[in-house]
Amino acid sequence: MVDSAENKVLVREFNADTDSEVVGKLERNCDLGSKRGVSIFTNMMGDPCCRIRFYPLHVMLVAELLENRELVGVVRGCMKHVGTGFGASYEIGCILGLRVSPTHRRMGIGLKLMNSVEEWLLRKGAQYTFLATEKGNIASTNLFTFKCNYVNLSSLVIFVQPICSPIDDLLPQEIKIEKLHIDQAIFLYKNKLRGKDMYPTDIDVILKEKLSLGTWVCYFEEQGWINLNTEENGKDITSKTQSSWVIFSIWNTCEAYKLHIRKSHPLRSFHATLSQAREKILSCLKLPVRVSMQSSFGFLFLYGIHGEGEKLGELMKSVWNFASRLGQNVKDSKLILTELGLCDPLIKHVPKDSNMSCINDVWYAKSLISHADEKDELLLKGQLGNVFVDPREF
Ligand SMILES: CC(C)(COP(=O)(O)OP(=O)(O)OC[C@H]1O[C@@H](n2cnc3c(N)ncnc32)[C@H](O)[C@@H]1OP(=O)(O)O)[C@@H](O)C(=O)NCCC(=O)NCCS
Known part of the structure; x- marks a missing residue:
């Protein structure tokens, strides 16, 4: 053929x-x-x-x-x-x-x-x-x-959660979330990304994109982070990090494109098949009825999540609640998404909320040139388990 x-x-x-x-x-x-009478397509808003x-x-x-x-x-x-x-x-x-x-x-x-x-x-x-x-x-x-x-x-997993108004959405008192200045975020990521199996080298460009809403650190107040109001130079940041903390950034896809539901299911909640931005079919996505009835909607993508310390589960729950609260104030945003490699240490700390859906995603690669030195051959390293997922490709 x-x-x-x-x-x-x-x-x-x-x-x-x-x-x-x-x-x-x-x-x-x-x-x-x-599936069940529902189909979703991407509205690229004319571009x-x-x-x-x-x-x-x-x-x-x-x-x-x-x-x-x-x-x-x-x-x-x-x-x-x-x-x-x-x-x-x-x-x-x-x-x-x-x-x-x-x-x-x-x-x-x-x-x-x-x-x-x-x-x-x-x-x-x-x-x-x-x-x-x-x-x-x-x-x-x-x-x-x-x-x-x-x-x-x-091999990776995409986590999807509808943005709703959780009753327990207030941060526990002992947990703080603070926004980093972009230079601090760049410095910190450049320092930490080297531990990933694969990462983009232009993290500064990503963080400066207008779709990137910012970078935050989440930590226990008693353990401290840094006083962002003092004249710290970026180099002090890593030395002052203690015990458990998580850094994360948020990307607003709503400004670039929207998802559009063609036909809605009449029941209060349903499982829909969602073919989203990156061609992945989000099977069994649990959407509440008010999301399904939206003519078009977008999502916030949690990216660059990196954590250290013992008590990451509590911090990750706060990160999700924070993103969800932020999403309530972002026009048309109805979902929080993130994607983590199967060996990312944080994957086991993603909150196990009943509204959370998971989709298995696979990255494929192919060599276009012959490599003189086998040591350079990316595809001989085996599967990369802990990768940085670039929000631009979502
Ligand atoms: C995936 C897609 C692009 C394939 O396009 P296509 O023009 O039908 O592909 P081709 O005719 O070139 O098929 C080449 C080979 O792909 C495989 N293939 C394509 N469609 C297939 C199907 N429905 N079932 C099984 N294998 C299939 C076969 O090996 C096929 O070779 P063959 O016909 O000799 O058996 C098309 O199905 C599509 O647009 N799907 C929806 C969007 C999508 O999923 N995009 C990819 C996301 S990354």
Whole structure:
């Protein structure tokens, strides 16, 4: 069948003037997860490039039928630089937003788009390409592993919680949460991220993005943190951290795109299938009825969560409550999401709330070049269990 795509489909760069509307429609047709009469799609608010704009080097490719110039597929790619816990750093090409119109699937168009975006990323200097998909997405998993030779790089869990008004949402008196100045946050992350298996090297750029609402530290008052009102220079921060503390940042996706529910279930609560921003099907998401009735809504993404000490469970609960309270004041935000690698030490401290849903996510990678020295080969390190999830790719 690949021949039919080879001969009938042209892959070219997206043209914002002529293609935006059609790509929007294509997205709406593709973003379906239908279970119990509910389907959710992404509203990119008129900007199909909204998820790759954060990266200076990015591309969006479309697949066009030669016979009638109909757009039947799309894929996005961007370049980023990552560091690793074993000291190496790499140029990585991220592939995201691959979609083929439901009426043109299994004709080799997805494969053709993948090959084309990989070629573009290779030309821009990518050593590896990287993508993520929900574990149960058989079509994309088969495409990536069998046809494109990707291997499993990391297994992660996405945690999703509706923003509601919890009765016990006040912070326990002994727990404090303080916002860090951006320079302190950058310094602290640069210091701590080196312990991750993989992390973006431009954390300063991420923290300075307008979608990043800030960085906070959560700690027990008796154990102290630092007095943020004094003229501390950033270098003092790490030496003054004690016992149990958690650092986290919050990203507001509502400003970039919205999720839109097509049809609502009449019952008070239900399990919906949610195909969200990064193509992952959020199966069994428990949405309260007021979320389901929203015409469109967004979420806050908790990122850069790092914790140290013995009593992380209590602190993590406070972090979630804090994010939830913050979300109540952010227009259209209805969910709190985070994603952690399976070996992230904090994963066992995520609050076990009855409203919390979990989705298994898998990252795949592929080497685009041959490595002279095997020590440099990222894919020979085995699965990366404790990775920094970049909010820009969510
Ligand atoms: C995943 C997707 C892009 C595949 O597009 P496509 O044009 O149908 O893919 P291709 O025709 O190039 O298929 C190539 C291979 O992928 C695998 N594949 C594709 N669809 C499949 C399916 N429904 N079930 C099982 N394997 C499938 C097969 O190995 C196929 O090769 P084959 O046809 O020779 O068996 C498309 O199904 C889609 O848009 N899905 C919704 C969005 C999505 O999930 N995107 C990926 C998220 S990262």
